[in-house]
Amino acid sequence: DLFQLPRSQRRRHRIHLVGVGGTGLAPIARVLAQLGFRVSGSDREANERTEALQALGVRTFVGHAANQLLDDQPPQRPDLVLISSAVPDDNPEVQQARAWGVPVVKRKEILGPLTAGRDVIAVSGTHGKTTTTALIAHILTRAGRKPGYIIGSEIPELGFSDAGEEPLFVIEADEYDHMFLGLQPWRLIITNLDWDHPDLFPTHASYVDAFARLLAQVRPDGRVIYCRDDRTLREWEREGRLAGGISYGSFRGAFARAENIEMRPEGARYRLVTPTDAYPVQLAIQGLHNVLNSMAALLAVTEAGLSFREAIPHLASYRGAARRFEFKGEAAGVIVIDDYAHHPTEVHSTLQAARAAYPDRAIWAVYQPHTFSRTRTLLDLFNGVFGPADHVIITDIYAAREPIDPDITPELVAAASHHDRALAIHDLDDVTDYLTRNLKPNSLVIILSAGTATRIGPALLQRLQEKPQEKATQSAQRNLTLNTDY
Incomplete structure (x- = not known):
């Protein structure tokens, strides 16, 4: 197992990623490089993620060709090829790897070994994964912790991933292609259970079933953090499937509840109420959905050892992810x-x-x-x-x-x-x-x-x-970053 090797031996081994510039594989490539592996990859075109990876020493190719699998100093086949869900079977690099007998895997197969021995906080749900994952990583790093993390978007100060220096590892747990079934979470967050990706999940029931399978993979010492505003999750709660979990939401009945919610130009604010205390919370992002996302993040970091009083002040400095408002x-x-x-x-x-x-x-x-x-x-x-x-x-x-x-x-x-x-x-x-x-x-x-x-x-x-403007005057730029990942 490559991931059980001591760091001193990892440099002898190379992992090649096909689709390395995508939001799914680029964060993994960065973590692999930080862990000491030689990493290469290819994609249809260069982008800001491939440029960031090159700066880290990851060799990236534009376009796909079989000869790109060979490392030229000295010529060597990769030990493992990781592909994105969008890569077809007739990709020349995939075909060459299989002809050589090199294992070809998707994210689901690599995430388990990659996070083995770590305390994984997996953030799942139809909407809100990126923001919630980013908020958890942001709060922890601002509090002086050094967790590993994988986020599906670029975050100021954080980037999109880091191998970390402690057992805690926060990951955006994507349901597409059943990626998240490669995880065994220590803490599992479920933000909501809408219906998405009908190309893979033809019915709402089949979609929800994938999350039920993930729930069954939570570690024996683990627990679930879930949004009680979601109808399906309330049904699971009544059925006893979330026993021992921690609920949050905007309605009565949740362990952590948001009250007095206000939307202001500088961001949402609310009062976080728990059975034992209440805390004022100020965000720099907007929307009820982000109030809920911030509550999930707060519950996660308190499970990881912070107090609410330590964690809450860091929420106001989170300005959002790329392409989220x-x-x-x-x-x-x-x-x-x-x-x-x-x-x-x-x-x-x-x-x-x-x-x-x-x-x-x-x-x-x-x-x-x-x-x-x-x-x-x-x-x-x-x-x-x-x-x-x-x-x-x-x-x-x-x-x-x-x-x-x-x-x-x-x-x-x-x-x-x-x-x-x-x-x-x-x-x-x-x-x-x-x-x-x-x-x-x-x-x-x-x-x-x-x-x-x-x-x-x-x-x-x-x-x-x-465009000529005769009478229009430009208002002062309001650099208000509103995050609307759900």
Whole structure:
């Protein structure tokens, strides 16, 4: 087992990652390099994650080719090849590795050995994983601890992962491709159980069953931290499946409860009430969903040895993750925000947070539906989702790994939303043109996309800066970072 080797021997062994620039594998690559392995990898194109890995000594290739599996000093085959869920079987590097007899694995197979002997805090749930994981890592590091962590987004000061120097290891436990079933958590957080990834989970029941399997893998000395606001988790509680767990939420009955919740421009604030005490909490991020995420994080770090009084002050310094209500800029009196929301529940939470933070601005929501299967399956859930927005633009569907389905269109999503100002504009450049012509000062544009529509924000800001403005005056830039990971 490579991961049982003493550090002095790990340098002799190399692990190659296919899809190394993605949010799933890049954090693992960094941890592997920090643990002392030689690490290489490839991806279709370079990005900021591959550049960060190169600075750490990870050799990265753009494009895929069989000869990239060989290390040239001296020529040597890798000991292990790790691939992302998006990598097809006919990838030349995968085919070459299998021809050589080199093990080819996915994240599920490597996470168990990678975290063996560690006290794993696994953050699971349909929405809220990234923010909750990041908050836990942020609080612990600010408190002087040195945990390991893997986060699905870039976080200021933290990056996206670290091997850590203590037994504690915090990980964003992704359900896609059953990745999280490679873990044996010491503490398992379940934020909520909505329904997602219908390409892998054809029914809500099959989706929930994956989490039930994860629950069964919690260590004998472990426990569950769960959100009692979620209906399915309340059912599990009544059935006794969460016995010994710690609940949190905004309603009576939870062990930790949020009261007096307020949304202010500087962030959400609330009163955390436990059976023995109450504490004021100030966040720098917005939304009820982030109040709940912060509660999960506080319960996790108190399980790891901090007190509420030690942990709570560090919440105010957490400013959010990349692409989670990320402020991109302001031009001609228009603020542009970029957000990763793509599930209907996430979209609605994002827009609610925006309306609370910017009550006087005209909100333009630009939504890029994510995959044809998800859009088809969740279509009815779009009814009313865009309610907090004044104007809505639906772009072409981002296919990701799926074939195009001509029956699933932006017009279909616009109609399903029942928003009287929902408009379908297929091409992303046409969206930028339309916004440039129609935006007025005191507007807010939110790009809601897990795909390519993220490029609209920078392009729009440039166009607005170039557009002649006769009477418009630019308001002072409000660098308010609102996190809306769910």
